[in-house]
Amino acid sequence: MRHATVLLVLLAACDSGSVSIDDTDTITDTTDDTDTVTAPAFVDETCDGNVEGVFDPYPEVASVYPIGSAATYPWPGEDFEGYTDGQLIESSDDLGHSDHLDVTKGQLDARYAGEFHRGFADDDLFIALARGLDGQLRVGWSDVAVSGLGSVAAWKPAVEDWSGLNLIVRYQSSDDFYFASLRYDGEVSIKRKHCGTVDVLAQDTFGTMNTSQWYDLRFVAEGTTLTFEVDDQEVLTVDDDTLSWGSAGWYTSHAEAWLDAWSIAAP
Ligand SMILES: [Ca+2]
Ligand SMILES: [Ca+2]
DSSP: OHHHHHHHHHHHHHSTTOOOSSOOTTOOOOSOSOOOOOOOOOSOTTSSOOOTTOOOSOOSOGGGSOEEOTTTSOOOOBOSOSSOTTOEEEETTBTTSOSSEEEEESEEEEEEETTEEEEEEOSSEEEEEEOOEETTEEOEESSEEEEEEEEEEEEOTTOOTTOEEEEEEEEEETTEEEEEEEETTSEEEEEEEETTEEEEEEEEEOOOOOTTOOEEEEEEEETTEEEEEETTEEEEEEEOOSOOOBEEEEEEESEEEEEEEEEEEOO
């Protein structure tokens, strides 16, 4: 059944404005399972097969990659100071444009706001992952804190309750990662996407999420504990042992979003 579900999600993603990442509860699995799908090499062999179109930054077997804390494998960070106003940093059309990050959905631009130099993303679905390297090999962070400043300038017409600013940890593929969300509906949540299925691990009421307000977001993975902080306050924590390492970064949905001070550090 998983093949069919993933195919539907991928098909949905082909429509402009559709989002394949979040609560796909309403997707009805109507296809049969007789299609033969050739699965690419995939790091998470616990999943029951994977289809083409899944983005996998770790295409070889997991043992190939340097796995460790962000203390062992640092990432230089992105403060958006080194660009001209309007400069393209990367888009998902060309993942080779910037070496230190991968924009796997949408586009990331540098944009000036007066004296401040920020990142800007305004796609319905935007994902950017830090790309840590050890020699030529992509690093997988185990214990890691991803943090950054985010501000929604305006919501897109397709905004949903769950739209908002999100941070990602332990991203092993576009089907396998954790994300923490500060949401349009005033909720905060920590969710797990594994084998293409999204599950809520923790959720609570945060309060109104204002536009044109900067939020200081931090998502920590340490051992099996995931913790989400907003403006230096812990808002959610939960234990889950499904994913133990991966990349980390930003995900925004249905937002014209300003980003800054993107950091990867030890918890
Ligand atoms: Ca890149
Ligand atoms: Ca900056």
